[in-house]
Amino acid sequence: MTKPWRSHDEATAEMLRNDPAFAALYLESVLADGDQVDVLGALRHIVNAFGVQQVAADAELNAKTLYRTLSAEGNPELRSLTRVLAAVGLRLSVQPIVKKPRRTRTPRSPSATAR
Numbered sequence: 001m002t003k004p005w006r007s008h009d010e011a012t013a014e015m016l017r018n019d020p021a022f023a024a025l026y027l028e029s030v031l032a033d034g035d036q037v038d039v040l041g042a043l044r045h046i047v048n049a050f051g052v053q054q055v056a057a058d059a060e061l062n063a064k065t066l067y068r069t070l071s072a073e074g075n076p077e078l079r080s081l082t083r084v085l086a087a088v089g090l091r092l093s094v095q096p097i098v099k100k101p102r103r104t105r106t107p108r109s110p111s112a113t114a115r
């Protein structure tokens with residue numbers, strides 16, 4: 001008998017596995033707003049959705065090393081990071097930062113400063 005519902009974690013894991021665009025947006029939003037611990041946590045969620053053992057094998061990494069790399073204290077090398085991302089169907093990308101236009105002050109009229 002199948003469950004009539006699934007947990008939030010199960011549904012999220014399924015979306016991360018089956019929708020690369022969703023996984024990319026998730027990781028991208030964390031990259032934009034988070035620090036290294038947040039980014040590694042988000043990547044850990046994605047890796048868990050695919051299965052750590054499978055991702056480690058696909059990335060040609062030791063599973064224990066992968067756990068350590070994605071921990072809060074982890075500091076992955078770029079080579080490891082790109083392998084892990086590739087194993088879950090993602091890649092790094094560089095984009096320009098869109099800067100907000102600076103607000104310019106409007107000069108005051110001579111009559112406004114005389115008041």
